[in-house]
Amino acid sequence: MRNLLFLLAVLAGGGAAAQTSPPALMPLADVKPGMTGAGRTVFAGGQVEEFQAEILGILENVGPKQSIILARLSGGPLEKTGVLQGMSGSPVYIDGKLIGAVALSFAFSKEPIAGIRPIAEMIDAASGTSLAPPPAATGAALPQRAEFQAGSAKLVEIATPFWMAGFSRSTLDHFGPVLRNAGLEPVQGASGGGQPTPNTANRRPQPGEMISVQLMTGDLSVGADGTVTHVDGDRIWAFGHRFLAGGETAMPFARAEVMTLLASQNLSFKISTPREWMGAIRQDRSAAIAGRIGEKVEMIPLRLTLRRxxxxxxxxxxxxxxxxxxxxxxxxxxxxxxxxxxxxxxxxxxxxxxxxxxxxxxxxxxxxxxxxxxxxxxxxxxxxxxxxxxxxxxxxxxxxxxxxxxxxxxxxxDRTRALALDNAWTSRKEARPGDTVTIHTQWAGESGQLVTHSANYTIPTGMVAGPLFFTVTDAPSSNIVEFRQFLSAPPRSAEQMREFLSGLRVPNRGYVRVWRQQPSLMVAGETLPAIPPSAALTLARTSSQLGASKIAEIPLPQGNSVYSGSKTVQVEVKE
CATH class of the missing domain: 3.30.1490 (Dna Ligase; domain 1)
Known part of the structure; x- marks a missing residue:
């Protein structure tokens, strides 16, 4: 009877615009060891098939307000393949009620034992904020793949197949460690290579179907595959774990079909290809990704032109x-x-x-x-x-x-273009306000090449007596100084950010930084040198103090080589 109901549900889901009422949800408290249920996933083509799940127990509080249902899976090719990459999100039902999604597995396990993410956690994680288009946010490094200790073994999130088409093999090798650490398994080939087509038949994704989140399309393409867990109206939940836990996002997804399965002791996964556009992923949370069916996403056009x-x-x-x-x-x-x-x-x-x-x-x-x-x-x-x-x-x-x-x-x-700072000196050791100091620089390249550049600086009227420093430096060193200030006092406006980006130093020229050994303040992203004591006391609570005060920066002539090196020379300012 259960198989008949499942077949009817699959056939109903195959229609162009068919919608079925979402299944009832089973609370985690009602899930008990020994119960048996049925899961849904795609093993070939676009046909959703059934597999069996025997509940082994509940791992409670494995994370902050997180529990995992342990189950032994069987049926279909699972005895041979184990838990497959691409199964993330496969829904599991007991007595017709949805308990959660296949989301975790044991590495190198001889049996297809999976961790099932409770459906309530998936829905709660993705409903913490609205599914409205996301605002921009402050970013961070790629998060590490989540794992939970289960006795002496580790239960880890099923890696997400990360298909890269059109990319060189060296690209996968170079970025592979970063991607794998984040739970993404880079694969060179098919899924990203297909281009999704418009959904002219008005198909709707069904629980158990494959989807491919399309991150890049065109001459180079990238897609990440998983399975639909739950559909309620135009809302969809999938994967059973985070993508990158990026919070609110905007990523288009397409229905995907499985071309074949690749089974191995270490890595078994579905080889799939995207079909029709389906909607947009709007939430990327720790327990699920979620989005809306039929919604479109504006992508960024990217053009690369390569010349020799x-x-x-x-x-x-x-x-x-x-x-x-x-x-x-x-x-x-x-x-x-x-x-x-x-x-x-x-x-x-x-x-x-x-x-x-x-x-x-x-x-x-x-x-x-x-x-x-x-x-x-x-x-x-x-x-x-x-x-x-x-x-x-x-x-x-x-x-x-x-x-x-x-x-x-x-x-x-096919050749280096590098010049290293060989020497720097000034035209005079002492100067007075109104005098001009010439800073001479010499840069050494390959085969005895020597390049000289000079810059002039006029001592401002009223400058107090004392040492004045000229640091001849390269772009990275100069940017580090500016970037350190940027970290301590981030831009407060788009205008400041634009000024910062447009002011980044370029490596095909050297720079002369003019400064004095006196404290200055960074206020609202701006450097204020020579602050009077009374003003410094007033601004101290809302500013960052810097040990040196930059007075000016003089760019040297631009060339076609990369300049490197740093040296500081000094001139004594007299009254």
Missing amino acids: ETGGAPRDYRMQMVRDRLFTPLLLQMALFSAVDATERTAGAGAVTVHARAAVAEGPPLTWSNTFSAELGAPQLMAALAAAPVSTMVQSGFASLEIRALDFDIEVA
Whole structure:
């Protein structure tokens, strides 16, 4: 009888716009060891199939207000495959009532024993805030994959298949450790490669069906797969665990079909491909992801153009990627790295120059340029640092800086372009207000190359007597000073953030920083040198104190090499 009811439910769900009443929910307190139930998932194509679940017990309070139902699964291919990656979210029912979703498993287990996330925890986690479009938020590093101690073994979240199509193998190897640590299993191939189609038949996702969260589409594509747990009206819950626990988000999802299963002792997963667009994931919480059926998501257009220093036809990549405080910077890094790796060598000496442009919601586009040169790993360095301004924007929380489009022009050279600071000196050791001091710099490159640059600084009228310092430095060192101040006093407005981003120093020139050894204050993101004692006392409670006072910064002429090194020289100011 139960199988007949299940078959009728599946057939009803296959209609174009069919909707069924959501099943009753079974409280965790009613779930007892020895009970048997049925789960739903897809093993082949788009057909939802049934598997069996025998309740072994309840692991109570394994986390803050979290409990896990332990169950032994059977049926279908599970005896051979064990718990599959891609099964996350598969609903389990007892007497027709939904108890939760398959969400965790034991690594290297000989039996398909799973941890089931109680459905009440899934719904509560995703209903803490509204399912309205998300505001920008301050970001953080990728969270670690959750795990719970169960005796001497560890119960871990089932890894989410993270399909990457069009990416080079080195990209998977380079970013794999970061992704796996976050519970995402990078796989090169099919799922991300398919392009979802419009939902012209007005299909609705059903519990047990596969979905693919589409993070990037186009010439490079990324998708993450799981299973639908519960549908109530136009609301949907899936996975049974977090994606990245990013909170409110905006990620489109599509229905997916299973092409085949790959079974192994260490890693068994579903190989799937996306089909029709279905809606948008709006919540990414610790116990579930949740969203709305039929809702559309605005993606960020991304264009990469790759050129060689020696000439030849450029190579273009065009994609759309999600606007998410955690995923956007990561996806951009992977795309930049892969674009260079797929057509250029990533080992050995080399240099990469990047010109970037970001269209934002309000105001003119933000632009930045950078050159990266290294004996080994220039593309890796480029991918991380070229994406840093984008990470700052998506995590800033300022609506006017919401990214609307990104364009990167990349030039690759097979030789290093590096100049190291060899010497720095001043034209005079003593000076008075009104005098001009010339700072001379000498930079050394390969094969005995020497490059000299000079900068002039006029001592301001009224400057008090004492030592005046000139630090000749490179862009990273100068940015570290500015970035340290940025951390202690984050920008309070979009205008300050825009000034900070546009003021980032570029590595293909040196800088002369003029400063004195006297305290200054950082107030609302602005440096205030030489504060009178009375004003300093008033501002002390709302400011950060800095040990040195920056007076000026003079950029040296720009070139096509990466400048490195730092040296400080001193001039004594006389009355």
